[in-house]
Amino acid sequence: MKRLKLNKHKTLKYTKRSILHLVLIIGGLFMILPFLWMILASFKPNIDIISVEFRLFSSNWTFDNYAKVFREMPIGRAYFNSLIIASVATFFTVLSSSAAGYMFSKLKFRGRDLLFFIVLGSIMIPPQIVVIPLFLMISKVGLVNSYPALIAPWLINAFGVFLMRQFIFGIPNSNIEAARLDGASDWRIYVRIIIPLVKPTIAVVSILTFIWTYDAFLWPLVVVSDTDMMTLPLILGRYAMTEGGVIAGASMATTSMVLVPVLIVYIFFQRFFIKGLSMTGVKG
């Protein structure tokens, strides 16, 4: 009797488990299905992507979409531009936020709290708010269609400063004091002690900045008119102007070229990605 009851309890538990996993598998597939669909569609003729009959796998595999993109869009140049902008922005953001993070957490000077308040307050003034004046300023100094203009809004990141400051708070003062007694300047302490210790935070800030700048859209849209200076999102922006089926294959080929490298990096470094982006939530 007792055994029977136990079995029943077990079956119920198994059913519950199965439903749990079923829901999560369906949900998870819904998360990655659009990307699989995108990759498959990029190898199909337009007529197979937008057709009455549904086929997940096309019988007519083709590279025409990719050929068309390379023929009609400055995609190579856009890749180069996007990578340059995202890399330079990431480099400067890591440098500035770690340097400022050390200053705001371990050094005392008059006006420190006010300056930190300004940094944090800037979170409330996202680029969308000041895009018009920034554009007018940039055009007044003749920097429209230039790399400096494209990179300018991403040299410091308030969130990066905040994250670094939190992390550096945790470094024992004794390390720093010992170095100072040896006559080390703050520059030396920053390079020799702080940088090696904040490597995990550097990884997080780098990933975040790279994703954000790789995806930046409004600012490049405003400041770039020259085809040679277009970034990948701007190339995609051109598809927004054309309606529908005629560009289905080409647009999926382009989005695949934009997203597949990111997804591959994600697969290998997912731990950093998930940890990094969850810190935005937990620590913010």
Add this chain to the structure above:
Amino acid sequence: MGLATRGKSKVNSYILIVSLFVLAYYLIITIGPLIYNVIMSMSKTDLMSEWKFVGFKNYELNFKNEIFLKALTHNFIYILILVPVGISTSLVIAFLIYNTSGIAKKIYLFMFFAPVVTSLIAVAVIWKLLYYPNVGLFAKIIQGFFHVDSPLFLQDPKIALLCIIIMDIWKDTGLRVVVLHAGMEEIPQSIFDSARIDGASNIKTFFKIIIPSLRHQIIFLAAIYSINALRVFGQVYMMTGNPAGGPVHSTQVLVVRMYQEAFLYTKFGRGAAISMVVFAMLIGLVLIEIKSFDKSYED
């Protein structure tokens, strides 16, 4: 020397250079432009003549403009759907994932998180095709499973905005799930154990233990996503054709409107006034969030 440290006779060059760089950067990139924006929003701006101070005229014109009012309403609708639906679905998924373990848990987190790392602009292009009327993937799924005519999605003014919001919820579900899941893992196991001894069901645990313990995370996510809903631009620009905001202004939002006024019609003053409205709403939301955050700490 305002920046000298702790009365040392020598000026600390590290503090001097880093703080001057930070200060100069924010003056040039953020604070300066914001002041410039305020002035511009109160000026009559056209490319031919000198700017002229006109007070609140630009604001007045905006608030009398039907399209602007639609955009304002749509941003509110965006917040009111994105925030509660986004957070509650993510809470449920995070709780389900919390109940798994080992490699399965890792795979689920990996799958749900994948869209978060990708580019919003690229995702919008994909979803625009998925939403393709009659022959797109979603239309086929609806026809196949429910045997009814599928809606026209982005081409139907009644549901176009909703379609964009659904895409937006989908894209960031993983981020919210990871944040909430991390919060759940920090809840001490003893609380769950005592609940189990009391015979509490999973659903009861969810409402009585999980949600109250995660209130900081929930408030934080609500703030982040209401700010995001105010800043919406790329999604609408990419998914609603040329000009953005259609069909018949059913997806018009404030930042898109600002972009069009300033850069399509070169009415910088009108555009600047719109961005000040967005700024005011943003400050309002952040103040509400700080208030509720303080309150939740008092409990």
